[in-house]
Amino acid sequence: MADQKISALEAEIRRLIGIAGPMPIAEYMRLCLTHPEHGYYMNRDPLGSGGDFVTAPEISQMFGEIIGLWLVAVWKELGAPENIRLVELGPGRGTMLIDALRAAKTVPGFHDAIVLHLIEISPALQKIQERRLEPLRLPTLWHTALEQVPAGPCLIVANEFIDALPIHQAVKQSDGWHERGVIVGADGALAIGAMREPLPHFEATLPRGLRQSPAGSIYEWRSDTAMLEIGRRVRENGAALIIDYGHAWYGLGETLQAVSGHSFADPLRAPGEVDLTAHVDFQALAQAAESIGGRIHGPVAQRDWLRRLGIDQRAAALKAHAPYGKGTEIDQALSRLTASGPRGMGELCKVMAIADPKLRALPGFETS
DSSP: OTTSOOOHHHHHHHHHHHHHSSEEHHHHHHHHHHOTTTOTTTSOOOBSTTSSBOOHHHHOHHHHHHHHHHHHHHHHHTTOOSSEEEEEESOTTSHHHHHHHHHHTTSTTHHHHEEEEEEOOOHHHHHHHHHHHGGGOOOEEEESSGGGSOSSSEEEEEESOGGGSOOEEEEEETTEEEEEEEEEOTTSSEEEEEOSSOOTTHHHHSOGGGTTOOTTOEEEEOOSHHHHHHHHHHTTTEEEEEEEEEESSOOOSOOOEEEETTEEEOTTSSTTTSEEEOOEEHHHHHHHHHHTTOEEEEEEEHHHHHHHTTHHHHHHHHHHTOOTTHHHHHHHHHHHHHOOSTTOOTTTEEEEEEEOTTOOOOTTOOOO
């Protein structure tokens, strides 16, 4: 390890560990993804075939179009306010928003009512968004946090945003739960270790069904800050749509992962050069948003939500007018968005909405 060249960010992480001891996983994630100078999201476009991963909007226009029609339907349920903030958290290249707004343009009044508010911390991605959204000629503002968006009626969309928010991890040991952190191992490489002292009273904060977990169990959690703010925003004249990888119920296990060049990578190797994510605990999100007054719809599997909103029919319509040979691409995209298994997003991805309690039912969340 002594002969291996390390990046400036890894050198900084090692320096901080040397000063303060093990670095909590959440702090490690935060530095790797959002360090002002060396963070993964700050200087690159990570999306698409030339990047490290592909999100649903990049797979097919159908995904964004379905979301656009959902937004219009909810806008109408809110009484079609003449001035509404359309907020996207982590807009990527702006692909989903472009597809959504194209579909929404078929409904009179919606484009005239919205002001776009994009929550983006990456200067590199903001430049791409500015260039791609300029032809829409819609009022557009950029912010680095949802708290900066002015108060008022709003529609919020977050696709694969929560999974990149930092997680904490704790491991059950004989004397209690210890927070996990990044250390410098005996071989000189970064490794995962546990804090020396147990977290006080931690077991009492766990979901009741997890309190008797065996030694070695790992529990992950995120700060409630983001969901509390989303719930606060939508509890009066608003709605939010959350789409992400994750599980519908509390559980144990480690889901921190890294992706580089469309393949899984070591989260501790090349800090700041690989994407870090962890699965979303939708039950925890729901409880946070509900505690501040939002009504929860779902979560449901992405497959079910898209099919209830007509993605199969939209695929058939696209195929009917597609150039020769493009029909297979449409079929493949539909399968990727709706299929189960390791190659599909249909089951692992969940969809949940948080809304003003006056909205009793929302499209795609109907119960059988």
